Amino acid sequence: MAEAVVRELRASFTAGRTRPVEWRAAQLTALVRMIEEKEADISAALQADLAKPHMESYLHEISLAKASCKFSLKGMKSWTKPEKVPSAITTFPSTAQIVPEPLGVVLIISAWNYPFLLSIDPVIGAIAAGNAVVLKPSEIAPATSSLFAKLLPEYVDNSCIKVVEGGVDETTDLLEQKWDKIFYTGNGTIGRIVMAAAAKHLTPVALELGGKCPVIVDSDVDLHVAVKRIVVGKWGCNNGQACIAPDYIITTKSFAPELVDSLKRVIKRFYGEDPLQSADMSRIVNSKHFNRLTSLVEDKKVADKIVYGGQTDEKQLKIAPTLLLDVPLDTALMTGEIFGPYLPIVTVEKIEDSIDFINSKTKPLAAYLFTKNKKLQDNFVTNVPAGGMLVNDVALHLTNPHLPFGGVGESGMGSYHGKFSFDCFTHKKAVLIRGFGGEATARYPPYTQEKQKILRGLINGSFIALILALLGFPREKR
Amino acid sequence: MGSLAEERALGYGGLVSDLREVYESGRTKDLEWRQSQLRGLLRLLREKEEEIFDVLCEDLGKHRGESFRDEVGSLAKSVEDKLQNFKKWAAPEKASSLLRLIDSDCSQPVYLAATPLVAFPATAFVMPEPLGVVLIFSCWNLPIGLTLEPLSGALAAGNAVVVKPSELAPSTAAFLAANLPKYLDSKAVKVVEGGPDVGEKLMEHRWDKVLFTGSSRVGRLIMTKAAKHLTPVALELGSKCPCIVDWLDSNRDSQVAVNRIIAAKWGTCAGQACIAIDYVLVEEEFAPILIELFKSTLKRFFTKPEFMARILNKKHFQRLNDLLDDPKVASTVVHGGYFNAKTLSIEPTILLNPPLDSDIMTEEIFGPLLPIITVKKIEDSIKFLKSRPKPLAIYGFTRNEKLKRRIIEETSSGSVTFNDAIVQYGMDSIPFGGVGASGFGQYHGKYSFEMFSHKKAVLKRSFLIEFMFRYPPWDDSKIGLLRHAFRYDYISLFLALLGLRR
Numbered sequence: 003m004a005e006a007v008v009r010e011l012r013a014s015f016t017a018g019r020t021r022p023v024e025w026r027a028a029q030l031t032a033l034v035r036m037i038e039e040k041e042a043d044i045s046a047a048l049q050a051d052l053a054k055p056h057m058e059s060y061l062h063e064i065s066l067a068k069a070s071c072k073f074s075l076k077g078m079k080s081w082t083k084p085e086k087v088p089s090a091i092t093t094f095p096s097t098a099q100i101v102p103e104p105l106g107v108v109l110i111i112s113a114w115n116y117p118f119l120l121s122i123d124p125v126i127g128a129i130a131a132g133n134a135v136v137l138k139p140s141e142i143a144p145a146t147s148s149l150f151a152k153l154l155p156e157y158v159d160n161s162c163i164k165v166v167e168g169g170v171d172e173t174t175d176l177l178e179q180k181w182d183k184i185f186y187t188g189n190g191t192i193g194r195i196v197m198a199a200a201a202k203h204l205t206p207v208a209l210e211l212g213g214k215c216p217v218i219v220d221s222d223v224d225l226h227v228a229v230k231r232i233v234v235g236k237w238g239c240n241n242g243q244a245c246i247a248p249d250y251i252i253t254t255k256s257f258a259p260e261l262v263d264s265l266k267r268v269i270k271r272f273y274g275e276d277p278l279q280s281a282d283m284s285r286i287v288n289s290k291h292f293n294r295l296t297s298l299v300e301d302k303k304v305a306d307k308i309v310y311g312g313q314t315d316e317k318q319l320k321i322a323p324t325l326l327l328d329v330p331l332d333t334a335l336m337t338g339e340i341f342g343p344y345l346p347i348v349t350v351e352k353i354e355d356s357i358d359f360i361n362s363k364t365k366p367l368a369a370y371l372f373t374k375n376k377k378l379q380d381n382f383v384t385n386v387p388a389g390g391m392l393v394n395d396v397a398l399h400l401t402n403p404h405l406p407f408g409g410v411g412e413s414g415m416g417s418y419h420g421k422f423s424f425d426c427f428t429h430k431k432a433v434l435i436r437g438f439g440g441e442a443t444a445r446y447p448p449y450t451q452e453k454q455k456i457l458r459g460l461i462n463g464s465f466i467a468l469i470l471a472l473l474g475f476p477r478e479k480r
Numbered sequence: 481m482g483s484l485a486e487e488r489a490l491g492y493g494g495l496v497s498d499l500r501e502v503y504e505s506g507r508t509k510d511l512e513w514r515q516s517q518l519r520g521l522l523r524l525l526r527e528k529e530e531e532i533f534d535v536l537c538e539d540l541g542k543h544r545g546e547s548f549r550d551e552v553g554s555l556a557k558s559v560e561d562k563l564q565n566f567k568k569w570a571a572p573e574k575a576s577s578l579l580r581l582i583d584s585d586c587s588q589p590v591y592l593a594a595t596p597l598v599a600f601p602a603t604a605f606v607m608p609e610p611l612g613v614v615l616i617f618s619c620w621n622l623p624i625g626l627t628l629e630p631l632s633g634a635l636a637a638g639n640a641v642v643v644k645p646s647e648l649a650p651s652t653a654a655f656l657a658a659n660l661p662k663y664l665d666s667k668a669v670k671v672v673e674g675g676p677d678v679g680e681k682l683m684e685h686r687w688d689k690v691l692f693t694g695s696s697r698v699g700r701l702i703m704t705k706a707a708k709h710l711t712p713v714a715l716e717l718g719s720k721c722p723c724i725v726d727w728l729d730s731n732r733d734s735q736v737a738v739n740r741i742i743a744a745k746w747g748t749c750a751g752q753a754c755i756a757i758d759y760v761l762v763e764e765e766f767a768p769i770l771i772e773l774f775k776s777t778l779k780r781f782f783t784k785p786e787f788m789a790r791i792l793n794k795k796h797f798q799r800l801n802d803l804l805d806d807p808k809v810a811s812t813v814v815h816g817g818y819f820n821a822k823t824l825s826i827e828p829t830i831l832l833n834p835p836l837d838s839d840i841m842t843e844e845i846f847g848p849l850l851p852i853i854t855v856k857k858i859e860d861s862i863k864f865l866k867s868r869p870k871p872l873a874i875y876g877f878t879r880n881e882k883l884k885r886r887i888i889e890e891t892s893s894g895s896v897t898f899n900d901a902i903v904q905y906g907m908d909s910i911p912f913g914g915v916g917a918s919g920f921g922q923y924h925g926k927y928s929f930e931m932f933s934h935k936k937a938v939l940k941r942s943f944l945i946e947f948m949f950r951y952p953p954w955d956d957s958k959i960g961l962l963r964h965a966f967r968y969d970y971i972s973l974f975l976a977l978l979g980l981r982r
Contacts, residue, residue, distance in 0.1 A: 016866070021889075055952075055954060056954070056959070057952070057954035057958070057959055057962075060959065060962070060963075061962065087909040087910060088909045089907070089909070090906070090907045090908070090909070092554075092903070092906060092907075093900070093903050093906075093907065096900075098907065098909055098910050100910060100911065101888060101896075103892055105915070105916075106892075106916070182916065190710060193710060194707050194708060194710060195707075197703070197706070197707035197710065198704050198707035198708075200703070200707075201700055201703035201704040201706075201707055202700060202704075204696060204699060204700060204703070204715065204717070204916075204917065204919070204920075206920035206921075209710070211710070223943070224943035227943045227946055228943070230946075230951055233951075234950060234951050234952070238951070238952060272951060272952040272953060273952065273953075274953075280952070280953070282952035282953050282954050283952075361504075374943075379940070383607060383938055384607075385506075387609055387612075387934065387936070388936060389936070389937070390936060390937035390938070390939075391936065391937070391938050391939070392938075392939045392940075392941070393938070393939070393940040393941065394940065394941045394942065394943060395602075395939070395941040398602070398939060398941070399604075399937055399938075399939035402575065402602075402604050402937075402939060404575040404576045404604060405575050405604055405606065405937035405938075405939065406606065406935055406937055407937065410611070410934040410936070411612075411688065411710070412710060414710075415710070415712040417935070429892065429915040430911055430922065431888075431892070431893065431894070431895060431896065431915070432894070432895035432896070432904060432910035432911050432912065433888055433895065433896045433897075433898075433910075434895070434896070434897040434898070434900070434903070434904045434907065434910065435884070435897075435898045435899070436897070436898060436899040436900040436903075437899060438732070438733045438736045438737070438879075438899055441736050441739070443739075445549065445743055445747075446739055446742070446743055446747065446781055447543070447545070447747060447781045447782055447783070447787035447788070448781065448782075448783045448784065448787055449543050449544070449545025449546070449787060453545065454544070454545050454548065457545070457548065457549055457553070458548065458553060461548075461549065461553035461554060461557060461906070462553070462556075462557065463557065
């Protein structure tokens with residue numbers, strides 16, 4: 003079945019359907035219309051899949067998707083133009099340019115936590131770059147998946163953009179086909195499987211994976227503002243089920259009590275006394291993840307460190323915002339990506355120690371620092387490798403389309419957003435145009451001493467050597 | 481860490497962890513260090529030039545003229561370019577973070593950031609950082625260039641590096657193993673010699689990036705092993721690079737074209753290069769003219785056998801010999817065809833229309849055999865190319881602007897060069913790399929630096945401005961305010977903030 007889909011898309015691509023900028027613009031414009039007209043349906047699907055509050059759906063998925071579409075619509079004209087670049091003296095006279103071209107037929111495998119945005123955003127990039135696309139939405143967010151299957155054919159060119167729904171079997175079938183690029187958002191385990199499958203066909207991949215995103219909190223901050231941002235960045239982002247949500251906090255032993263107090267106050271303010279009843283919090287996506295999360299705090303070693311929250315409602319699949327303090331570092335909670343509403347706080351002697359702590363773990367997708375201390379900021383930016391980083395806020399960097407969004411090391415490879423999405427699905431073809439003039443016999447055998455001398459000068463950029471070469475030196479007997 | 485022999489027996493774990501330690505110490509990130517390494521490379525190229533010519537001659541029978549042109553000369557220029565620019569490339573690059581309220585070419589306010597108000601104000605920049613400890617697999621046909629060009633990029637980007645030269649060019653491998661530690665920081669740059677088993681052992685480890693130049697078969701193995709560790713890879717693979725030759729009216733143009741094609745086939749490691757011209761496409765009527773010109777020019781150029789490289793080894797010699805086994809192929813030879821097994825040299829050989837399903841037309845030739853395929857109209861060559869795997873380079877000799885445009889727009893390849901060949905390799909301003917079957921990842925010039933870098937996004941905010949509608953509990957009025965913000969309807973937002981503020 004996947005084979006038939008790929009065959010059809012390849013035929014459409016080879017026929018040139020996706021190349022004209024007008025076609026690409028028409029698809030993107032249709033997507034904008036789809037998002038505007040079907041906003042209620044999208045929000046309802048997200049509510050069904052994740053109990054996502056309407057505000058989050060709007061703020062984090064719908065509006066970002068629309069903005070991404072519009073940004074690409076506006077930028078596409080200049081992005082698709084060839085870029086002139088300087089030519090070299092050795093090839094004088096010549097002109098050189100870089101011509102962007104689509105890779106061909108691409109596969110986009112999306113994730114369940116931001117099932118609308120993480121599907122549509124890469125699709126926007128692929129279309130803007132002129133590719134034919136297959137979107138495989140996550141089956142763990144079934145309402146959104148079937149919404150895509152129903153809506154996309156109504157709005158976009160179905161001969162070039164297709165939705166394939168399904169689980170492991172369908173995904174495996176898709177991964178066996180030959181693609182020109184595979185874009186995967188999800189976890190490292192599946193990421194490895196995707197890359198290994200791609201290797202069989204020498205298909206390049208982009209992997210948007212996760213990690214443990216640390217938040218360093220210094221004592222010199224405007225604490226109330228900092229904590230509000232941390233709280234909304236953690237539990238206001240799909241209840242912690244986001245690749246860029248804060249995974250754990252690092253602060254000094256002396257500052258921890260004040261920080262914990264402030265966190266408690268803000269959590270109460272935002273989610274009330276009984277957060278399980280709050281309509282402003284997403285639920286855990288399914289019972290598998292619910293059980294995964296609750297088992298993280300089963301061990302008494304961990305449970306004893308809970309300083310706030312911990313309530314769960316299995317029927318509703320809800321877990322309350324939970325704070326833990328100084329959990330033993332060898333526990334599962336502290337070694338694996340949490341992806342849920344638990345927020346452990348790690349304490350260190352000096353705030354500078356937090357840099358080494360972060361660097362002792364694998365490179366995260368995002369790293370955050372709250373401080374007014376410029377030296378600490380510089381130390382952080384220079385010495386902590388991460389996909390991206392934010393100082394004095396959380397998560398927002400992904401909203402700036404001028405910044406590349408992607409991981410490094412275990413958190414992934416490749417980046418997108420804004421023009422980077424376009425580049426992700428583009429091949430930058432180098433084009434060198436020479437004429438028949440400027441014939442330098444010095445390049446050809448027989449390789450005499452004189453020729454080598456001139457060639458040496460020419461390659462070293464010597465203008466005189468160039469003139470000599472162009473004048474036909476050394477002269478040959480015919 | 482033990483000797484390299486011990487390391488080999490133990491699987492190189494010690495080597496990798498030592499390099500990681502060196503990298504973590506921050507030594508290679510230092511800009512002064514990077515500068516010293518690039519300078520070291522330049523000194524190596526200058527001081528050891530004669531020795532480099534010697535080893536290339538030993539390994540491949542390359543004439544020093546060719547070695548200078550294709551490996552030493554362009555490489556020195558390229559390293560010089562990196563030396564001059566790496567500081568600029570390593571500096572943080574500002575990104576726009578402000579919202580532009582009015583767009584210049586339309587009357588409606590248009591935004592640049594998705595949540596401008598919520599994220600305002602902020603400073604944004606992209607910070608390049610080294611990937612860490614990287615591995616470079618080189619190839620045997622340009623054993624100096626294919627090792628040192630990516631090495632210079634990795635060093636300029638601040639990485640620790642392991643280089644694995646091809647064992648099929650043993651003199652060059654030994655040269656690199658002996659000299660790189662002398663001219664570079666031997667604690668952070670290592671040369672590991674050996675064959676496929678060594679490559680396999682090295683790939684058992686996690687790297688921060690791997691660059692592989694070689695065949696598709698091995699490329700697949702490398703990427704499969706890399707997947708286990710989520711090691712990002714760049715693959716520079718082979719392909720059949722076609723050369724489209726249009727009808728050229730003037731004799732001078734034809735001669736220039738032939739000169740350049742000959743240089744790009746037999747003058748470049750005897751055709752054993754990923755960007756060498758593999759075969760020619762030409763109109764039926766022009767073919768005989770072209771063939772005559774080839775014959776006469778070949779005689780003029782290759783007056784001595786030493787002016788053409790030899791075939792790498794017996795295995796490849798036999799492989800090329802076998803391409804002419806099929807009598808249907810052998811009968812199409814119109815020039816050359818003499819194979820000297822003793823000296824491992826093959827004279828420049830031209831074939832006219834061998835069967836398209838024969839090995840010589842389906843596999844990468846990588847040798848001094850040049851098939852000429854005729855078409856009725858030169859435009860037919862575009863369709864011919866579209867049905868075949870994407871090559872590393874497409875060449876076209878033509879004055880027809882329309883044909884040039886069609887080739888650029890309707891075919892896909894790593895690069896396209898008109899009216900010359902191979903020369904694109906030495907340019908630092910254009911990226912070098914394949915697409916589709918010819919690989920992925922690009923380098924040369926600034927692209928070499930970027931290949932071994934991660935561009936980290938950084939956003940900085942202040943505590944000053946807060947918008948309360950960002951936080952729960954959320955209700956309709958907050959959503960309403962946000963909608964105004966997102967529609968960039970600032971007047972309504974302003975009024976709303978004044979009037980509706982709770």
